[in-house]
Amino acid sequence: MILYSAVQQISKHIMIFLFLSITLNIVLVSGSSLSDKVNQTPAHMCNNPGQTAKISCSHSIQNYDQILWYKQTKNRQLQLLGYMLANAGYPETGQNVSMGGSADKDKTSTLTIEGLSLNSSGVYFCAARAQCDTGREAYFGKGAKLTVLEPDHDVTPPTVQVFKPSEKECKVKTLVCVASGFYPDHVSVSWEVDGVTETDSVATDNTALREGKHYSLSSRLTVQSKTWFKPSRTFTCRVSFFNGTDTIDVEDSITGETDSGGMPNDTKMKIMQNAKLTYSVLIAKSFIYGVFIMFLVWKLKGLSGKQSSRERSCGLNN
Ligand SMILES: *[C@@H]1O[C@H](CO)[C@@H](O)[C@H](O)[C@H]1NC(C)=O
Numbered sequence: 044m045i046l047y048s049a050v051q052q053i054s055k056h057i058m059i060f061l062f063l064s065i066t067l068n069i070v071l072v073s074g075s076s077l078s079d080k081v082n083q084t085p086a087h088m089c090n091n092p093g094q095t096a097k098i099s100c101s102h103s104i105q106n107y108d109q110i111l112w113y114k115q116t117k118n119r120q121l122q123l124l125g126y127m128l129a130n131a132g133y134p135e136t137g138q139n140v141s142m143g144g145s146a147d148k149d150k151t152s153t154l155t156i157e158g159l160s161l162n163s164s165g166v167y168f169c170a171a172r173a174q175c176d177t178g179r180e181a182y183f184g185k186g187a188k189l190t191v192l193e194p195d196h197d198v199t200p201p202t203v204q205v206f207k208p209s210e211k212e213c214k215v216k217t218l219v220c221v222a223s224g225f226y227p228d229h230v231s232v233s234w235e236v237d238g239v240t241e242t243d244s245v246a247t248d249n250t251a252l253r254e255g256k257h258y259s260l261s262s263r264l265t266v267q268s269k270t271w272f273k274p275s276r277t278f279t280c281r282v283s284f285f286n287g288t289d290t291i292d293v294e295d296s297i298t299g300e301t302d303s304g305g306m307p308n309d310t311k312m313k314i315m316q317n318a319k320l321t322y323s324v325l326i327a328k329s330f331i332y333g334v335f336i337m338f339l340v341w342k343l344k345g346l347s348g349k350q351s352s353r354e355r356s357c358g359l360n361n
Pocket of ligand 1: 198286288289
């Protein structure tokens with residue numbers, strides 16, 4: 044009997060996990076706004092080892108009474124930390140967490156992570172769900188990114204630089220923004236063209252690259268070449284960096300260029316030089332040809348002259 048209920052309990056957990064994993068994937072992939080119904084704060088946290096972190100979660104969904112807590116690890120796997128059912132918390136064993144508050148509509152449930160270690164870093168998600176109506180969707184919060192600061196690593200904001208597009212690009216132009224030298228990796232990138240935020244045609248690296256004690260990240264903005272070829276236009280890359288207490292914006296801008304006939308100046312120069320060379324070769328060729336013809340004519344004249352004189356002498360001999 045005990046064994047049976049244990050098996051039932053475990054399979055229930057597995058079912059919940061599978062169901063939520065699939066739902067989370069759908070929500071994350073489609074970028075659904077369903078998670079607006081679940082409010083998770085704060086979005087960013089930087090703590091020192093040994094400290095305690097607290098994350099709050101609330102939802103506004105009728106009849107939902109369960110909040111589940113997950114940790115997303117580096118390999119993007121979700122790990123269930125426990126759940127809150129109405130006013131009771133059920134942390135998984137072996138997790139250094141506790142849950143408090145309430146999972147009911149418009150109430151706040153809190154996850155407390157104690158004794159932080161470097162392994163505690165990751166993104167924490169809460170999900171709201173109806174305990175008795177498992178057919179209904181689970182809604183996820185937007186996640187809380189926690190970094191447990193490594194010793195001897197100073198919090199450093201990024202250096203930002205925008206690079207102008209390659210001259211080799213014709214129809215579209217790609218501007219590249221590089222944020223580098225920052226720690227920890229709590230950044231988001233946005234682009235503006237003449238002060239208007241661009242959301243389409245922006246591609247930002249999913250994860251920052253670690254180089255020693257610091258991170259770097261790049262983002263690309265693609266525009267039509269006619270957008271780029273306007274010297275009065277300003278292209279701005281803004282990197283928002285969370286330093287543990289505040290979000291600091293660091294930005295860099297470049298202005299558009301004058302369109303040099305759809306061709307960069309040095310390419311034009313090369314084409315001109317090539318044309319000059321081809322022309323010279325043609326002139327030289329026709330000159331050599333002319334000399335050759337003159338030589339042939341002179342040679343033929345000489346031959347016929349000799350021949351006639353020989354004929355004459357032969358005629359005389361005969
Ligand atoms: C974060 O930024 C704020 C505002 O610029 C500053 O006062 C604070 O000292 C910074 N914190 C760290 C850890 O650098």
